Amino acid sequence: xxxNATAAQRLMPQNIDDxxxxxxxxxxxxxxxxxxxxELRHQVDAYNQRIGxxxxxxxRTVIEAVRRAHFENDHSAYGSATCVILSGPPLxxxxxxxxxxxxxxxxxxxxxxxxxPDDPKFDRSIPWIYVEVPKQARELSLLKAIWTFxxxxxxxxxxxxxxYLEALRKLAPAIGLRGVIIDDSHGIGERQNEHSxxxxxxxxxxxxxxxxxxxxxxxxxxxxxxxxGSAGDQVRLRSARWIDVGKWPPPSQRSIGDWExxxxxxxxxxxxxxxxxxxxxxxxxxxxxLHEGSCGRPGLAVEWAKRAASYAVWHDxxxxxAALEATHAGTPLGDAS
Numbered sequence: 253x254x255x256n257a258t259a260a261q262r263l264m265p266q267n268i269d270d271x272x273x274x275x276x277x278x279x280x281x282x283x284x285x286x287x288x289x290x291e292l293r294h295q296v297d298a299y300n301q302r303i304g305x306x307x308x309x310x311x312r313t314v315i316e317a318v319r320r321a322h323f324e325n326d327h328s329a330y331g332s333a334t335c336v337i338l339s340g341p342p343l344x345x346x347x348x349x350x351x352x353x354x355x356x357x358x359x360x361x362x363x364x365x366x367x368x369p370d371d372p373k374f375d376r377s378i379p380w381i382y383v384e385v386p387k388q389a390r391e392l393s394l395l396k397a398i399w400t401f402x403x404x405x406x407x408x409x410x411x412x413x414x415x416y417l418e419a420l421r422k423l424a425p426a427i428g429l430r431g432v433i434i435d436d437s438h439g440i441g442e443r444q445n446e447h448s449x450x451x452x453x454x455x456x457x458x459x460x461x462x463x464x465x466x467x468x469x470x471x472x473x474x475x476x477x478x479x480x481g482s483a484g485d486q487v488r489l490r491s492a493r494w495i496d497v498g499k500w501p502p503p504s505q506r507s508i509g510d511w512e513x514x515x516x517x518x519x520x521x522x523x524x525x526x527x528x529x530x531x532x533x534x535x536x537x538x539x540x541x542l543h544e545g546s547c548g549r550p551g552l553a554v555e556w557a558k559r560a561a562s563y564a565v566w567h568d569x570x571x572x573x574a575a576l577e578a579t580h581a582g583t584p585l586g587d588a589s
Contacts, residue, residue, distance in 0.1 A: 263302075265351055265382040268401055272369065275355045275362065279304065284527040293565050296525045300561045303521045305352035308550060309510050310497045314338065314349040314467075315356065317493035318431065321465045335459050335466040337494045339473045344498025345551035346469045350433045353467075354380035357430060378402060378427040381464075385436040391450045392416065394440075394458070398432065413454050417461050424463050431465040432458070438470030498550050503539045514550060515539045522561045524571060529564070532572040533557060541576050556580070 263270040279302050282295045305311065317336045324334045338346045358379045362369050369377035383397040395416040396406065402423070407415055423429075440451045459466045500510040515533040522531050532538060546553035560575040569575055 266384065266401065268376075268378060268403055271358065274304075274351075275358045282523060282525070284523065284525055284529070286527050288525045288568070292525045296523050297562050297565045300522050300558055300565070303558070305348060305355060306514070306517050306521065306554060307352070308345065308349070308514060308517075309500070310345055310349045310495070310550070311352040313495055314497075315353045317495060318353050318357075318465055318467065320493070322430065325463075325465055333460045333466075335468060337473065338467065338469045338497050339471070339494065340497035340499070341471055341549060343546075343549045343552035343555070345549070345554070346497045347433075347435055348551055348554070349495075349497055350435075350467050350469055351382065354382065354431060354433060361428065361430070375426040376403070379430045381429065381432045383432070383434055385434065385439045387439070389439065389451055391454065394434070394451060394454060395420070398458075402427065413457065417457055420462060429462070429464045431467060432462065433467045433469065434458075435469045437468040438472055498548070500548065500550065502548070503536070503543055505536075510550075511539050511543045511553075514553065515542060518554070518557045522557065522571060524561070524564055526568060529568070530570050530572075531561075532570060535573070537573045538576065541573050545576065545580050 263274050265271070265274060279299060282292065282299050284296075285292060314336070321334045321336050328334075338350060340346050361379045362377060365377060367374065378401075381398055381401050383394070383401055386393045386397060392411075392413060395413060398420065399406065399416060404423075407419065434455070437455070440455060455468075503509060503511045512534070515535075515538055519531045519533045522533075524531060533542070542553040542557065546556055556576065556579065557571075560579045561571050563569070563579045564571040564575045567575075567578075
């Protein structure tokens with residue numbers, strides 16, 4: 253039987269309807285047993301793949317930066333706006349850190365509502381919006397993506413950027429908007445043409461015009477045109493914090509650092525179906541393997557550990573260095589036989 257025997261709906265942060273499950277804790281931890289069958293294996297495998305966000309130094313840094321940006325934006329005397337920029341290579345954990353912050357704040361807000369966030373008798377509660385900059389983005393692409401996330405029908409075909417911004421500005425208090433995550437923001441300035449310049453201007457208008465904290469996520473911001481020119485200069489100057497995500501020092505033999513703490517968190521969260529099986533991602537060998545095999549990228553290390561957990565589940569082994577080595581570089585799981 254294959255590990256993916258039962259297909260499950262993939263939860264997407266771009267879809268507001270998925271946020272209650274992403275934000276909530278509806279992922280009960282399975283209990284290991286001595287009598288392991290495929291049903292239990294599937295439950296454990298599914299649980300491990302959906303363990304959600306993991307606290308790291310980067311997530312804590314982002315949460316603190318967003319809190320500070322919220323404070324400055326809420327108490328600005330002249331309507332100035334502060335944003336947060338997360339920069340780093342692919343799979344360094346940028347999106348994970350931003351969503352950890354957004355999910356945590358959304359969970360707190362929804363917990364104080366006293367009602368379901370999508371209760372039809374009230375305006376839907378949408379504390380955070382998550383969008384990705386579309387490929388080949390044009391002038392209104394980003395604004396339309398934000399508008400679509402909220403779940404509203406498009407404005408008339410002749411609507412301008414100013415029309416969308418004004419509508420979003422009026423809507424924000426009703427939905428309780430606190431922040432907007434714009435992923436792949438570096439793509440705004442990749443083409444260095446008139447569309448890119450217009451998008452950069454719109455991005456600046458979003459940061460200054462919406463009553464929310466904007467979090468920009470991207471790779472190679474220094475080379476991207478999004479932070480060049482007059483509009484780019486203003487975006488850069490309005491950054492409350494420029495955070496280089498995933499720049500952790502390598503594991504040390506003398507102290508417990510970020511990679512050791514990541515191994516500890518993964519060992520606490522990941523589960524195996526057999527009661528006698530163990531998760532050993534805190535050993536020096538496992539910690540060094542996670543660091544070296546992921547090229548020092550925490551986001552990739554987490555995904556690799558989950559893939560190794562799936563291997564251990566279906567091959568009835570411990571989750572250790574051997575399981576990591578068996579699944580490095582996308583080695584297929586194959587049949588569990």
